[in-house]
Amino acid sequence: MGTLLIRNARNIITMDGERRRFPGGSLYAVGQEIVAIGHDLPYETADTVIDAQGKIVYPGLINTHHHLYQNLTRNIPFVQKTELFDWLVTLYEIWRHLRPEDIYASAVVGLGELLKSGCTTAADHFYCFPNGVSGEMIDEEIRAASELGIRFFPTRGSMSLGRSKGGLPPDEVCQSEEVILRDSRRLIETYHDPGRFAMVRVGVAPCSPFSITADLLRESAGLARSYGVRMHTHLAETKDEDRFCLEKLGMRPLDFMEKNGWVGDDVWYAHGIYFDDREIGHLRAHRCGVAHCPTSNMKMGSGVMPLVKMLEAGVKVGLGVDGSASNDGSNLLLEVRVAHLLHNLAHGTTAIGAEDCLAIATRGSAKVLGWEDDIGSLEVGKAADLFLIDARQLAFAGALHDDAALPVLTGLSQTVDMTIVGGRVVVKDGRLVGADEEKAAIAAQAASMRLINEAALRTKIDYGRMRSERKYPNL
CATH class of the missing domain: 3.20.20.140 (Metal-dependent hydrolases)
Known part of the structure; x- marks a missing residue:
């Protein structure tokens, strides 16, 4: 089982029953499971170490x-x-x-x-x-x-x-x-x-x-x-x-x-x-x-x-x-x-x-989903499912007053810096780890065009070109 250490976060928003937060906190996981969260953890190394300085950690x-x-x-x-x-x-x-x-x-x-x-x-x-x-x-x-x-x-x-x-x-x-x-x-x-x-x-x-x-x-x-x-x-x-x-x-x-x-x-x-x-x-x-x-x-x-x-x-x-x-x-x-x-x-x-x-x-x-024993909050014994947002980006300037509400109210690009599922990094620097994004987009668009063309042949409607009625001619 791999280990994960996230240290020195700007804040960890746990969303547990007490909605605890750990400013400057760290998190340690073994395999999929969180085994420690808080301050002054007795861990210095791990298979994956993430310096989360300036970043906020949220449950997935x-x-x-x-x-x-x-x-x-x-x-x-x-x-x-x-x-x-x-x-x-x-x-x-x-x-x-x-x-x-x-x-x-x-x-x-x-x-x-x-x-x-x-x-x-x-x-x-x-x-x-x-x-x-x-x-x-x-x-x-x-x-x-x-x-x-x-x-x-x-x-x-x-x-x-x-x-x-x-x-x-x-x-x-x-x-x-x-x-x-x-x-x-x-x-x-x-x-x-x-x-x-x-x-x-x-x-x-x-x-x-x-x-x-x-x-x-x-x-x-x-x-x-x-x-x-x-x-x-x-x-x-x-x-x-x-x-x-x-x-x-x-x-x-x-x-x-x-x-x-x-x-x-x-x-x-x-x-x-x-x-x-x-x-x-x-x-x-x-x-x-x-x-x-x-x-x-x-x-x-x-x-x-x-x-x-x-x-x-x-x-x-x-x-x-x-x-x-x-x-x-x-x-x-x-x-x-x-x-x-x-x-x-x-x-x-x-x-x-x-x-x-x-x-x-x-x-x-x-x-x-009946899955609350494993997921939904950052707590010891639950899965290391989480995401990180860098609070130092331009979209958050002037907004660093409530870290729990921050990604809900500000930063409208809504692309996170990192996502981790079961202790495994699956999004890094805002990009998918497990897929070629451009290749996936091209394949999906090709499939979409085939579906539209098939439907147009069967129904005699060009779904791709048909426009809704122009209700306000001056716009």
Whole structure:
């Protein structure tokens, strides 16, 4: 096992239960585990020694919701002025052409962006499996994560309710329940590691109430619990979803989940914008978690999650960037800033502070993923997952008054100097250690262009050239 010594930091922001800070402190890790943190540590050498003078050390951020494959469909003009349902219907026509090599390329880009923004653990929700393509798409994401060195929590998504059965997605990106459950078992048995400091954990994740059947929900819950893995899905994201559930199912989305066994300490939902007071009480009682995705919710015009009410009720809340097609980025540190600003606007400037938002992205996210024993804070016995920011750069001048809030409120480039996962340096001087960034960008752009061209041939729409209506001619 290798050893790591970070010494003489400007500050170490632990985000532990007491939110302790260690100005001028040091940290020592053996293998993945932190064995000492604080001042005057009895260690002078290590396999990796980092002089952190002038730098601030933070616990690694944890992303609780993403769709990595969507990195190939960012900034498409044709879908820039649409809400969720229309946006999905359009993009399904592009995603139906995905191949395994595309998934690898998109994962390198998305996970790389996350690492460069201080994220050390990422959950992903992959649910789009085109007809005639190998089911082993998530394997390509896991391969990319292993090469980059990020802690990874892929969830095996699924859609079984195609348009021919009254659902939203085209039948061409849906699968039978038999295929879904069989591949979910394969992924869990092949990759899931429930052990301490695991680098890969696997979850089960039917997509949403408007793309799955009640049978699939129940069968997925049974499968997940038989293996002891966690469960994830979209819920309460839009008013359209509410209407769909009321019209097609005769109940609200959370009631549909409760009826089919999808509540409990092993369940987390993405978005949660339209939970009412009664439902927030149910979330707390069932100990469900929620992934907050503020940038995506703002871009899609979906609404504002009742974050303050949830926190006051004791609901577990983490942070997520959501799919890059609804965010156009995978920058989790920027997501912390957006969450802070959004809820200042929505709830007033005294409702939630910058450090509170950092806590949501660290300790809060770890609780949502059921991983709080290993990650989420810098403490003895936890993983050496962290990032460093040089406080001497121009963007922080005049701002060095609160080191915990510093990267949330200032330094808007949001690229960290160094990221470490399990004691291993994976970003150094702002660059990925495990990938050629330029080569990865070229490969992903080529895959994106192929997808767009395939869709244009099939639908007679040029997605790359189509522009949204020019509403203000004088601009």
